[in-house]
Amino acid sequence: MDRDTLLPAGFSDKIFPKSQRNSLIIENIVNFFLNYGYLRISPPLIEFEETLLNQGPGLALKNNSFRVMDPISKKMMAVRSDMTTQISRISSKRLAHYPRPLRLSYSGEVLRVNPSGLKLERQIAQVGAEIIGDISCDLETEIIIIGLKVLNELDAGELTLDLNYQNLRLSFLKNIYELPNSELLVKAIEKKDINFLKNNNFPNKKNILNIIKVSGQFTNKNEFLEKLNQDNKRNSYLIHLLEVSSTIKKFFKGINIVIDPLEKSTFDYHYGLTFTIFSKSLHSSIAKGGTYKTINNEDATGISLYVDLLGGMKNIFLE
Numbered sequence: 001m002d003r004d005t006l007l008p009a010g011f012s013d014k015i016f017p018k019s020q021r022n023s024l025i026i027e028n029i030v031n032f033f034l035n036y037g038y039l040r041i042s043p044p045l046i047e048f049e050e051t052l053l054n055q056g057p058g059l060a061l062k063n064n065s066f067r068v069m070d071p072i073s074k075k076m077m078a079v080r081s082d083m084t085t086q087i088s089r090i091s092s093k094r095l096a097h098y099p100r101p102l103r104l105s106y107s108g109e110v111l112r113v114n115p116s117g118l119k120l121e122r123q124i125a126q127v128g129a130e131i132i133g134d135i136s137c138d139l140e141t142e143i144i145i146i147g148l149k150v151l152n153e154l155d156a157g158e159l160t161l162d163l164n165y166q167n168l169r170l171s172f173l174k175n176i177y178e179l180p181n182s183e184l185l186v187k188a189i190e191k192k193d194i195n196f197l198k199n200n201n202f203p204n205k206k207n208i209l210n211i212i213k214v215s216g217q218f219t220n221k222n223e224f225l226e227k228l229n230q231d232n233k234r235n236s237y238l239i240h241l242l243e244v245s246s247t248i249k250k251f252f253k254g255i256n257i258v259i260d261p262l263e264k265s266t267f268d269y270h271y272g273l274t275f276t277i278f279s280k281s282l283h284s285s286i287a288k289g290g291t292y293k294t295i296n297n298e299d300a301t302g303i304s305l306y307v308d309l310l311g312g313m314k315n316i317f318l319e
Helices: 018-035 056-064 084-092 137-153 166-173 182-191 194-198 205-214 221-226 236-251 307-311
Strands: 046-048 067-069 076-079 102-111 123-132 159-165 216-218 256-259 270-279 285-293 299-306
Touching: 018 102, 018 123, 018 137, 018 307, 056 084, 056 285, 084 102, 084 123, 084 299, 123 137, 123 307, 137 159, 137 236, 137 270, 137 285, 137 299, 159 166, 159 236, 166 205, 166 236, 166 270, 182 194, 194 205, 216 236, 221 236, 236 256, 236 270, 270 299, 299 307
Parallel strands: 159 256
Antiparallel strands: 046 076, 067 076, 102 123, 123 299, 159 270, 216 256, 270 285, 285 299
16 A cells, blocks of 8 residues: 555545445434434534543543644643533533433544444544433433434344443442452353352342343343342332333334343443444444433433444435
């Protein structure tokens, strides 16, 4: 390759027709959100480091954010690696006087020091929606349903929804972290290594093993509840997870829902319900989201869709 055209790892030119296709996908998604009352905003690509990374969701994004020196102010600046932290700032400051729940949508490029999972790209087109303020089970369900609806509008193929709950996971694991062999135990739980776990003693062992055994395909609430032991049946986080799953099943009867309460979120700022949407046509997730706290300590929930992956699907329908 000509040295004059060599680009850093994880960066590439988007040229016609893919560039046009991706732009159309973004406009289709944002217009879909607009029709459901989500107000479009457009934050800057770069902000002062102390503003972008030192509060709210930004705290969890420090290690994956590029920094540059601003030659005018002589202050360090950071390039956004995820737009959620900017939504947190805008909703908490510029739009603090707007009535809640506040619904926002956005689109833009994000830059990451390290690629995410199997995705090698470090510059990603991100488009999504957020709900801020007094997040309830109904609003968490809404953000998932609107994501599934827009993907169905785009004809993104057969979808699978993975549902998790970070506070539920932490409630099961909190006492395990104090043990000398905590690292091995947590890895075994994440890998669902039943044999290793059965041969070791640790807090909440019976309930954790029960959750691992029942995790997987969700059919209906009653069937899932029957497999839970008495302690887990009384767990409010689990009940919350099942309520969301049941509602989504009513709207999307053919959707594959997988419940895995002990799976770790890819974003450390989530505390409540989290989710990932997969398409059978791809080997990777096409959307992710969950519940978090803004810099004003308000509850918020959102979804991000990955345009570059959607743009690679030949069956995507564009108006």
